Amino acid sequence: MNESKSLKSSPLYEQVADKVARLIQQGTLQTGDRIPSVRQLRSQLGVSVTTVLEAYRLLESEGLVEARPQSGYYVRSQQQDLPPEPSISAPDAIATPVGVGSLVSEILAAARNPEMFPLGASVNSPALLPTLKLNRVLAKIARHADVNSNVYDLPPGNEHVRRRIARRSLTWGGSLTAEEIVTTCGCMESLNLCLKAVAKPGDVIVVESPVFYGFLQILESLGMKALEIPTHPRDGVSLEALDAAIRTHPVKACLLTPTFSNPLGSCMPEENKQQLVEMLAQAQIPLIEDDVSGDLYFDANRPKPAKAFDREGMVLLCSSFSKVLAPGYRLGWTAAGRFQPQVERLKYANTLSNPVLLQLAIAEFLQSGSYDHHLRQLRQAYAIQVQRMSQAVSQFFPKGTKITRPQGGFLLWVELPETVDSLELYRQAMQQNISIVPGPIFSTTQKYQNCIRLNCGYPWSREVEQAVNVLGQLAGAIARTA
Ligand SMILES: Cc1ncc(COP(=O)(O)O)c(C=O)c1O
Structure with a gap:
């Protein structure tokens, strides 16, 4: 690598x-x-x-x-000879208590194992992050910091970094202010706090299908039920199905990733986002919007988050710097609209404050202009890596395979022929030191038996190509013997 x-x-x-x-x-x-x-x-x-x-x-x-x-x-044509896209999903229309099981922990452990080829967990290559530069900024800040840097930076969190985060909303035409932002320990804490602010154990939460297993872990830990909604691989959640769901179920909140979802990479068209926000506002249902990959677009412009259409403070926008800059700094944030007071109280009870120096270092990095320069390179790298992965899957995987066409992020969803059991493929791949994520963990009812998610977060190389080749051969052999 x-x-x-x-x-x-x-x-x-x-x-x-x-x-x-x-x-x-x-x-x-x-x-x-x-x-x-x-x-x-x-x-x-x-x-x-x-x-x-x-x-x-x-x-x-x-x-x-x-x-x-x-x-x-x-x-060259970027779509040349690619296999077809999967169809819109068709989850069961039932609200289900969530039980994630140990497979998720096993997959995350594989992500920490340097022996494993990292096509599983959604992690970016350390080579693509400006870690040394950011660490130097941190060291300089630590050298010059006075005693006030060693305090609890109580909610809503460090003002410098909140100001910088708020200013970045200009990139999608927003006008967030520092006062509207609460900093958190990664996006995972934002999502946790926002869910707790709007719902309680036993409540029904709408999610995409397939859905990021991290969401299922959170819902499980909070004792909430998940209601999966049909999701199109390109355009995201079906508004028609969502409309039907909120009429027939006591939906307490929606937890969605409208821009570059995990695992599909889908991105709702702008008009759908606007309609989504209006539909939910009318039903008085809060939307918790995960925008963790929103900055990783391949086209010329940054897609607007659903928050851009929020007139009533019903959208709780959540994000972090984990996918774009520094997963290790654990800096996330939320603009929770009318639920901000509850979120701040919950932050006190949860982790009280974020580390001061790490927030200051990211604030300085954002201010210096280094961030935009870095983002441009990162987006370009991911666009190429997703493209190469798509071509390699198309070359090596068995006939009948389908793949998504993400326009941002670094994940590829692969639907294999129905006879391929992705859990079997996962086990065989692990024996070859290749980690992948099998489809069933992206659903509360273990659907997507013949699907896998591939991480494209690493620069393309002969080794990556070889690993995809091995996966394709394993999948082909499983399909033949089924
Ligand atoms: C959609 C999504 N949201 C949130 C997270 C977690 O973000 P953080 O590391 O900032 O807690 C991930 C990580 O994989 C993710 O894919």
Whole structure:
């Protein structure tokens, strides 16, 4: 695995390749377009012919461009020969008490095991995070901090970082203020606090289907029931099904990821988000919105969260820096609308405060402009990694496999032929030191027996390709013997 390569210090040809790749990801260069000739780019960028040629070879090996004899390099179709997408899900319309079982702990343990190939848990490669830079900011802050840095930073949390977080809402046209933000220990704490603020044990909470097993863990620990709603792999939760569900069930809250859901990677169109917020506001049902991957979009613009359409303070927006910057700093936050007072009280009872210095370090990192620079590179890296994973699955997995088309984040949902038992595939893959996540843990009723979720958080390499090849062979063998 190519872990040692820092994006910042990458060789010149990679920087050139990054520039062209960005034009492709942003849609400036589109499928079939001829990319600038070697000579043009050489004089535009003031680099050597060899550097440009190496950059183009790299782009070719990443599947972004193709060479046409006597003609030059062209942008390749990114959807070329991909298997079809899965259909909208069809969960049972029953509110179910949640029991997650030990498999989730086993999968998370595999994520900590350096011997395991990390295609399971949704974790990003440490090589893609600016950890050393952020740590240097932290060290500088610690060196200059006075005695007031060693206090309880009581709810709503550190003002500097809340101000920075609030300002970032401008990227989606929002106008959050520091006063509306409460900092938490990761997004998991935000979700916990918000659920406790709006519901109690035994209450019915609407979730997507398939649903992130972390949500199920929270609902289980709070003794709440999950009601899974049909979810489209591209457009997210079905509003029609949701409307029917809130008419027929005593729904207390919705816990959804409208932007780049886990595991589907679905992103609700803007008009659906607006309709969702209006429908729930009319029924006086709070929406707890997980936006942890919202900054990881592949297109030119950041999708608006549902919170952008909230007029009544009924949307509790939850996020963190875990997927984009620093899972180890455990900085999350929520803008809980009219439920903020309850959330603040619950934060006192839960973990009281976040560590002061870690909040200050992230505030400084956001202020310096380093964050946007880093995000641009990260989004581009994930777009390529998801693309390569999709192509590899299409190449190595048995006929009849379907895959999602995420437009952000770093997860791929794979539906295998019905005869493939994903738990069996999971066990066989573990024996080959490859971790994956089997489908049944994304549902309260162990649906999705023939599905798996793949993590695309690591830079593409021969080793990743080989691991996907092994998985495909195992899946093929299981399909043949079933
Ligand atoms: C959708 C979603 N929400 C929340 C989390 C947890 O976020 P944090 O690490 O900030 O607690 C994850 C982690 O995988 C996630 O996928």
